[in-house]
Amino acid sequence: MAGREQIRVLIIDDSAVxxxxxxxxLEEDPNIVVIGTAADAFGAAKRIQExxxxxxxLDVEMPRMDGITFLRKLMAQCPLPVVMCSSLTEQGSDTMVQALEAGAVDVILKPRVGLAEHLSDHNLQIRDVIKAAARVRVNMRSARAGRAGPPEQKLTADAVLPPPSGRGMTRETERLVCLGASTGGTEALRTVLEALPATxxxxVVVQHMPENFTRAFANRLNSLCEVTVKEAENGDPVLPGHVLIAPGGKHMLIERRGTRYFVTVRDGPLVSRHRPSVDVLFRSAATAAGSNALGVIMTGMGDDGARGLLEMRQAGARTFxxxxxxxxxxxxxxxAIALGAAERVLPLGxxxxxVLYAATQ
Known part of the structure; x- marks a missing residue:
């Protein structure tokens, strides 16, 4: 394959391993080529000039200049899609929130022990992250995207719960808003949630994000929004003025008990190569909430959520x-638009x- 058709990657990490x-x-995929590696930010800057x-x-912890500082300098001078690598620690989770706010498009976990084995076990997901990053429009400009090739076989929401049986119940409970996002979604979700009043x-939100990072993400949003934002726990009620974010590594489903909604957080297989999966959340909303729900699918690579949004619309939900x-x-x-799942297509702002207006209708 010609070099121009491959996704060209620069790896910056102080660990030779x-x-x-x-x-x-990365180079197990013929559509990806590593054009170079660097042990620190200064070597990386020289390589980018070439x-x-x-x-x-980009690794977070590096000598001479840490990854967050380099990321900010890069975004100010030469914006490029950057995928951050971080440990699983709570401190690392807080750092990753800073990285996403500074312009990183996604995160790869890098444990302190068993590094090579961990990366090998997650090779497909890592390559998917790189392919998604290559399609990102940094600062809303067109990216030089590589060609990602055909997707590998993946499970649907059938692996977690059965399809909806019909149009669901009549509108007799409070309204429920379901949001799904992936690459670029952290800042897009912030834009939406900051605009919501406490009423x-x-x-409920599924944002594709690794385990241990969603709590820090939720805490950050909670400090910025009028609504109360938290990482969802099994059995949490869905309440007005509250936002529940699915924890990384777990599926989140909606269930109805009487006239109230609650979330179920549970393990399960990857659906559309994700856990949490937007398709799983949306299907559960179609089943449990029907026309009481509103569904929104936002920025992200792939098709997770498209079929689920269609099921929501077929169950009577308003969809965007x-x-x-x-x-x-x-x-x-x-x-989702191609499937006819979206009733309306809207700019982020x-x-x-x-959605608030539709919820009053």
């Missing part, structure tokens, strides 16, 4: 998709307003 393991994993990559993987309907112009990656919304 990590650089070698990441390079090996050849600009399509995607950078907004209850909101983020438009191409404001999506960092117009993958998930595009697939209008989603909160229009």
């Amino acid at each position: 990590a650089r070698h393991a990441m390079k090996t994993i 050849e600009v990559p399509d995607v950078i993987t 907004a309907p209850g909101v 998709a983020q438009d191409e112009a404001t999506s960092i990656v117009f993958g998930m919304p595009k697939e 209008h989603i909160a307003r229009d």
